[in-house]
Amino acid sequence: METVNEIRTEKTEAKNFLKKLTKIREIALIFIIVLFSIVLSIANPVFLTSENILNILLSISITGFLTLGMTVALIAGGFDLSVGSVTALVGIIAGNIFISTENIFLALLVSLLVALVMGSLNGLLITIGGLNPFIATLSIMGIARGLVYIISKGAPMSLMKLPEWLKDIGRGHLFGIPYIVIIFFIAAIIFHILLKYSRQMRKVFYVGSNEDAAYFSGINPNKIKFFVYLMIGFLCWIAGVLAIARFKSASPTFGTGLEMTAISAAVIGGASLSGGEGTVFGSTLGLILLGIVSGALVLLGISVYWQQLISSLVLLIAVLMDSIIERTKANKRI
Amino acid sequence: MEVSEDLLNEPILKIQNVSKSFPGTKALDDVTMDLYGGEVLGLCGENGAGKSTLMKIISGGLQKDSGKLLYKGEEVAFSSPRDAHLNGIGIVHQEIINCPELSVAENICMSVMDKNPKGFLDYNWMYKTAEEYLSRFNVEINVKEKLSNLSISYQQIVEIVKALLLDCSVLIFDEPTAALTEDESEKLFAIIDELRKNNIGIIYISHRLEEVFNNCDRVTILRDGQFIDTLNIKDVEVKTVINKMIGRELGDFYPEKAAGSDEEVLLSVRELTNKPSFANVSFDLRKGEILGVSGLMGSGRTETARSICGLDRKQTGSVFLEGKELSIKSYKDSISEGIVYLTENRKKEGLFLEMSITDNVSAMSLGEMSGKILMNKSLEIENTDRYCKELSVKYSEKTDKVGTLSGGNQQKILIAKLLSVSPKIVILDEPTRGIDVGSKKEIYTLIRALVDRGVGVIVISSDLEEIVGLCDRVMVFHEGTMMGDLTDKDITESNIMHMASGIAKGSNL
Known part of the structure; x- marks a missing residue:
């Protein structure tokens, strides 16, 4: 008879090192964020004031919901370009209905349905339609933005008459921290736990890691993917509602480019475009880093026109580092 | 000159x-x-x-x-x-x-x-x-x-x-x-x-x-x-x-064959057809036997297995498990009935290479390994430990990515994944393709142990030596049809080859 399993110990050290490399992502991001903060606070002491920090956090919180969704989409092996437009559509539809009926619940309900329909459309196009997520969500992105312009006729609408409780969500504080920031971080923590420990989210990892193998394990990949895009629709609705609560207006240009910010944040945080990898913790850190970078430009008196260029450089450096680390790992294996 | x-x-x-x-x-x-x-x-x-x-x-x-x-x-x-x-x-x-x-x-x-x-x-x-x-x-x-x-x-x-x-x-x-x-x-x-x-x-x-x-x-x-x-x-x-x-010495590389199978039928397949891959396939799998399936690539052997498990559609035909007719519409149904399939395509259809050993082992048994919403990590680890031990999987940590393991250990992880759902019928397609001799022998021993425990096992293989050495009964496919059975001393490589190329037919036709 064969003897009981012998665990090889000689390789443990090398393996531990590899494991550290995969964990290093979050630690490295925290390190970079701290480093940035120190440098910036030396350059401008205003940076480390709680007011500035909360401003940065507030600025990323609405995008944060889209980043949560994007992280799950990337893990499933896809992505969703329509998140920015759908968020704008939620605001415009809710705003429009509220102005004409003054019934906020109707406005919220209809906008929720529209967001879920948009998410389902993405899901159906990708699963039953067999379209590439890029093409499918690009089309929905255009359709949603198109609807925004048709409904709003291109003009932003003021929503000063929103009920007080909704305005409170938009401007209220708890111990000095804006509600919106608190809501986002609670959502992020819940998502982090679900992604790591829930059965449904585990299936998302399986599908993104190897769709065929998931099928051969009794998982229906199409069902999982549909669920992912539907969920993103729901997150867009939350983002859209929080946006009108915060700005007390709905703008047809709102959310332009947010899909790219969300993808950048998730990728900086360790999500892989080839699926199966990513954490909410990492994505959130990525988003914070991007938030600090754009906040810093304002503080340092650099023109906002630089923002896009510098954010893109941050993304580029992050993925280049990744690629280099991956390649050294691969070389070691051979 | x-x-x-x-x-x-x-x-x-x-x-x-x-x-x-x-x-x-x-x-x-x-x-x-x-x-x-x-x-x-x-x-x-x-x-x-x-x-x-x-x-x-x-x-x-x-x-x-x-x-x-x-x-x-x-x-x-x-x-x-x-x-x-x-x-x-x-x-x-x-x-x-x-x-x-x-x-x-x-x-x-x-x-x-x-x-x-x-x-x-x-x-x-x-x-x-x-x-x-x-x-x-x-x-x-x-x-x-x-x-x-x-x-x-x-x-x-x-x-x-x-x-x-x-x-x-x-x-x-x-x-x-x-x-x-x-x-x-x-x-x-x-x-x-x-x-x-x-x-x-x-x-x-x-x-x-x-x-x-x-x-x-x-x-x-x-x-x-x-x-x-x-x-x-x-x-x-x-x-x-x-x-x-x-020509190769078989030795006792293979476990001893069954003394004789029970008459109790575990799985029966009747007139299963999915043209153009295969047509009118009927057979019984009895308790206590290892049933081998042989035939050239594209002869319909893999396609038949996939249709039984609901991985592919079937056009006509029926499948009975322990006398009860099954209505399997998806692989999920098949798994819950207790019929599982090991893919012949380990990397493409089997493994989640970038995921951990534990994640791979649990992929099929998520229901058993979780509560209402959250996964039960300690149960997952316990389950992984159990099967890794039984299959002698060699690894340093259960969090290692499966892609870093050798072919033999990867294959054992896939088998552990199947066993985690406590199956009644296990269909193994090329169970030892591309793996080392030591792991092969361990897998053969495990297959025999499963059969002795009352699990039905079907082994599909292109490796004739394996079919001859391991199986108690062999069915041969040729261009989508069954050429019949071979038992006992008739299980020889040349008999199988003759049937697989359509020259000869076996018994039971």
Whole structure:
């Protein structure tokens, strides 16, 4: 008879090192964020004031919901370009209905349905339609933005008459921290736990890691993917509602480019475009880093026109580092 | 006088002591063989004997680890297939490799573009050249047609024509007739004969021994990466070649066979049909037996298994488990009934390479490993521990990515995944393909242990030695139909081969 399993110990050290490399992502991001903060606070002491920090956090919180969704989409092996437009559509539809009926619940309900329909459309196009997520969500992105312009006729609408409780969500504080920031971080923590420990989210990892193998394990990949895009629709609705609560207006240009910010944040945080990898913790850190970078430009008196260029450089450096680390790992294996 | 004789008889290609290793396996071990101009040399051996590896080394697709390759008397080492082409060595691959979105003519002329007298693409020239070469096959193919619109056999002809265009001195055919009709095959052999008269050296690989015997001058046999023998076709019988291909001491590599199976039927399949893959397949799996399934690739054996499990659709037919008729609509249904399938395609359909050992083992049993919403990590770890122990999986940590394990351990992880759902019927498709001998033996022992525990096991395999050594009963498929059963002493490699090639039938028909 064969003897009981012998665990090889000689390789443990090398393996531990590899494991550290995969964990290093979050630690490295925290390190970079701290480093940035120190440098910036030396350059401008205003940076480390709680007011500035909360401003940065507030600025990323609405995008944060889209980043949560994007992280799950990337893990499933896809992505969703329509998140920015759908968020704008939620605001415009809710705003429009509220102005004409003054019934906020109707406005919220209809906008929720529209967001879920948009998410389902993405899901159906990708699963039953067999379209590439890029093409499918690009089309929905255009359709949603198109609807925004048709409904709003291109003009932003003021929503000063929103009920007080909704305005409170938009401007209220708890111990000095804006509600919106608190809501986002609670959502992020819940998502982090679900992604790591829930059965449904585990299936998302399986599908993104190897769709065929998931099928051969009794998982229906199409069902999982549909669920992912539907969920993103729901997150867009939350983002859209929080946006009108915060700005007390709905703008047809709102959310332009947010899909790219969300993808950048998730990728900086360790999500892989080839699926199966990513954490909410990492994505959130990525988003914070991007938030600090754009906040810093304002503080340092650099023109906002630089923002896009510098954010893109941050993304580029992050993925280049990744690629280099991956390649050294691969070389070691051979 | 003697000198010129020697020159005439100098082989066009000499392979001397060539070895090649892949991680975990030695694919070629000190192989020496010759090919002469104007001969057709058959190359025979079981799957994994090293034929394809050797041909890839000759045609520039792979680099050898050691040994020499002498071509027209000079030592060569081709750095790429292109390099080999330019030197006059061409290959017709087993798998069709082409550009489906381009036209037939563009595909045919792909590797000879620079022979075009003008600098720009000259479509007229391409069409004319393609037509000229295709006419040798007497087939009506529109050279302007998109390749993907052609049938598989026409695509294979295009692939062959592509190689003919290269003006080769050495031409390798790797299972060229697998997709051809009989008529088309005959034309191919006529062309091969013509090439032979033009003093071209031809290596012909085929599992169809009949073709080898009808068309080759000599046959070289490889086994387990080693050169076994080269024989003149005139002086040899089919039986001798088969014996040389498989001859190996079985020893007690395999666990003892069952003393006799119960009459209790675990699984019965009746008139299962999914055309064109297979039709009217009926069989019983009895308690206490290992049922082997054999047949050539594409004979319907894998497709049948997949239909039973709801991985593929079935057109008609029924499946009974312990006497109860099942209605399986998806693989999920099959799993909950207790019928599981191990894929033959470990990396593509089996493993989550970037995920941990535990994640891989739990993939099928998520329901058992979780509460209402959250996974139960400690249960997952306990389950993984249990099966890794039973299967002797070697790893350093359960959080290791499965991609870092050896082939044998990866395969054991897949089996652990199946066992985690406590199945009643386990269908194993190529359970030991590409894994080391030690792991093979452990898997065989496990299979026998499962059967002794009352689990029904079906083993599908191309490895005849494995089928003969392991199974209590063997069903053989040929072109989508069952050729019958073999039991006890009738389970021999030559019986199986005869049935798999459609020459003989077994009992129970």
